[in-house]
Amino acid sequence: MSTQRNIADRLHQSAQAWPFQKAVVFPAGKDKQGRYAYSSMTFQQLDQESDRLARGLIQLGVQPGTRMALMVRPSLEFIALTFALFKAGAVIILIDPGMGGKNIIRCLSEVEPEGFVAIPLAQLIRKLKRRSFPEARLNVTVGKPVLTSGIDYQWLLGGDWEPLEMVQRTATDPAAIIFTSGSTGPPKGVAYEHGMFWSQVDLLRDYYQIQPGEVDLPGFPLFALFNSAMGVTTVVPDMNPTKPAQVNPEKIIRQINDQGVTQAFGSPAMWNRIGRYCEQHQIQLPSLKRVLSAGAPVPVHVIERMRKTFVNSETDINTPYGATESLPVASICGREVLEETSAQTASGAGTCVGTPFPGVQVKIIEIHNEPIASIEQARELAPGEIGEIIVQGPMATREYFQRPEATQLAKIPDGARFWHRMGDVGYRDAAGKLWFCGRKAHMVHGANGPMFTVCCEAIFNQHPHIYRSALVGVGAAGAQKPVIIVEPEQGDFPESQSARDQLTQELLALGQANPLTESIETILFHHSLPVDIRHNVKIFREKLAPWAEKQIR
Numbered sequence: 210m211s212t213q214r215n216i217a218d219r220l221h222q223s224a225q226a227w228p229f230q231k232a233v234v235f236p237a238g239k240d241k242q243g244r245y246a247y248s249s250m251t252f253q254q255l256d257q258e259s260d261r262l263a264r265g266l267i268q269l270g271v272q273p274g275t276r277m278a279l280m281v282r283p284s285l286e287f288i289a290l291t292f293a294l295f296k297a298g299a300v301i302i303l304i305d306p307g308m309g310g311k312n313i314i315r316c317l318s319e320v321e322p323e324g325f326v327a328i329p330l331a332q333l334i335r336k337l338k339r340r341s342f343p344e345a346r347l348n349v350t351v352g353k354p355v356l357t358s359g360i361d362y363q364w365l366l367g368g369d370w371e372p373l374e375m376v377q378r379t380a381t382d383p384a385a386i387i388f389t390s391g392s393t394g395p396p397k398g399v400a401y402e403h404g405m406f407w408s409q410v411d412l413l414r415d416y417y418q419i420q421p422g423e424v425d426l427p428g429f430p431l432f433a434l435f436n437s438a439m440g441v442t443t444v445v446p447d448m449n450p451t452k453p454a455q456v457n458p459e460k461i462i463r464q465i466n467d468q469g470v471t472q473a474f475g476s477p478a479m480w481n482r483i484g485r486y487c488e489q490h491q492i493q494l495p496s497l498k499r500v501l502s503a504g505a506p507v508p509v510h511v512i513e514r515m516r517k518t519f520v521n522s523e524t525d526i527n528t529p530y531g532a533t534e535s536l537p538v539a540s541i542c543g544r545e546v547l548e549e550t551s552a553q554t555a556s557g558a559g560t561c562v563g564t565p566f567p568g569v570q571v572k573i574i575e576i577h578n579e580p581i582a583s584i585e586q587a588r589e590l591a592p593g594e595i596g597e598i599i600v601q602g603p604m605a606t607r608e609y610f611q612r613p614e615a616t617q618l619a620k621i622p623d624g625a626r627f628w629h630r631m632g633d634v635g636y637r638d639a640a641g642k643l644w645f646c647g648r649k650a651h652m653v654h655g656a657n658g659p660m661f662t663v664c665c666e667a668i669f670n671q672h673p674h675i676y677r678s679a680l681v682g683v684g685a686a687g688a689q690k691p692v693i694i695v696e697p698e699q700g701d702f703p704e705s706q707s708a709r710d711q712l713t714q715e716l717l718a719l720g721q722a723n724p725l726t727e728s729i730e731t732i733l734f735h736h737s738l739p740v741d742i743r744h745n746v747k748i749f750r751e752k753l754a755p756w757a758e759k760q761i762r
């Protein structure tokens with residue numbers, strides 16, 4: 210018999226090892242004093258609740274491999290349902306609700322869900338759009354009122370708990386379809402296998418030395434899955450997970466202190482807000498052992514501010530590098546960034562994303578826009594040379610769901626194994642550290658050769674009045690005119706023409722002082738650069754290029 214690799218077995222193991230430790234804590238409301246009132250489940254309760262739900266799902270008709278869309282807000286129920294679906298052997302379809310109605314419907318219909326476990330609004334939309342979901346017949350409504358079917362959370366729970374033999378899954382059995390954030394084209398459904406989740410959990414736990422009994426506040430809901438698999442308590446943050454840039458710092462700080470949170474994951478946009486608030490109000494966060502941030506380069510000012518909130522000298526902010534298709538790849542801590550790499554970043558070296566995780570291979574190959582049929586056909590570059598970042602390891606996903614063309618473009622066969630092309634450009638330095646220079650699709654192809662976004666933008670971000678900037682190319686590839694679009698810090702937007710001219714001159718002078726950016730002659734101002742829906746930090750340079758073109762005309 211093959212080894213049990215159902216990721217839900219890791220929850221079961223947690224329940225056996227730490228039955229009475231809290232698995233999930235949810236801010237259910239406020240008491241009369243305005244304090245948070247929390248509801249919670251222990252590991253044993255979560256394990257048993259998901260057993261009951263899994264039995265209900267099986268009774269409903271869910272079979273091994275059944276594709277089920279899960280559209281429930283982060284909550285006790287969300288986590289219990291996630292494990293229940295895994296226990297029943299279902300393949301969970303997860304999608305960012307912030308993506309907007311049309312995109313959601315398009316993405317979901319592409320993966321042909323056989324059922325929806327979803328809030329009433331999502332069930333209503335599914336009914337209205339039933340032609341887009343011809344296969345969806347196993348539907349469960351979570352939350353009141355039950356608008357659509359009689360099958361709800363309570364129905365799934367059924368009677369009392371009885372032990373459940375969860376569905377046997379091997380490492381390569383499908384577990385989930387998770388969509389990319391869609392920052393370079395339409396979101397793609399990434400096919401996850403049970404073994405991939407299993408290795409993600411181990412890679413993260415071992416590298417960051419996460420201990421059972423720790424308390425995590427995950428700004429990205431899926432992290433609750435990893436937590437339950439390693440005996441870590443999840444505190445559901447009181448925030449809209451689709452708008453981390455609008456997080457209310459006061460609420461998060463309160464929850465961190467209420468629960469003695471030791472670890473928190475969030476997009477750089479979330480920590481930017483929380484760090485600024487802590488600085489203004491001179492707040493420190495003594496319970497934290499580790500902060501994690503990913504999704505895009507984490508600005509140095511965010512690292513600096515967050516580090517000032519730490520009390521324990523061992524605490525740091527770590528920035529894992531990875532993607533929906535392959536996470537984690539590499540990591541660097543804040544101290545190392547400040548002491549060793551940030552000066553080079555400021556002069557155009559890119560963002561250092563650290564050393565690869567043990568067991569994860571990283572190579573830099575010559576940049577191509579076509580599929581690469583085998584690893585022998587890729588030319589590996591020497592340290593210091595910028596190329597495409599490709600990775601191999603147990604966490605790398607094998608394919609996009611039913612998208613052979615996208616899969617062909619993103620994977621390079623290597624005997625029985627394969628490499629995943631990150632779609633990013635970067636290089637290894639002499640010490641083996643990986644540097645990120647931007648997305649391949651965002652490179653600007655000017656007359657003097659390629660320009661890399663992250664390297665060039667950092668030079669302008671040095672200006673104290675600039676919050677962030679975007680490099681875009683206007684015109685045909687090979688003769689693109691590089692344009693820098695800057696978003697000034699709040700309150701620093703140059704309203705008058707003279708203020709604008711002044712700031713423009715200062716920025717041009719910064720650019721001209723560096724060979725990487727000396728060809729840039731155009732600076733544009735933007736109040737708020739468009740960003741992705743998941744992390745609110747990936748700048749939509751594709752949208753900005755046509756905008757820049759209009760401005761220049």
Ligand SMILES: Nc1ncnc2c1ncn2[C@@H]1O[C@H](COP(=O)(O)OP(=O)(O)OP(=O)(O)O)[C@@H](O)[C@H]1O
Nearest residue numbers: 389390391392393503504505506529530531532533
């Ligand atoms: N620590 C980090 N530092 C710099 N960039 C990062 C870091 N972590 C992630 N990224 C960026 O985010 C990308 C992964 O993003 P994600 O998987 O959310 O979707 P996406 O690849 O942007 O979506 P799509 O493929 O639909 O455009 C990486 O390829 C990289 O460009």
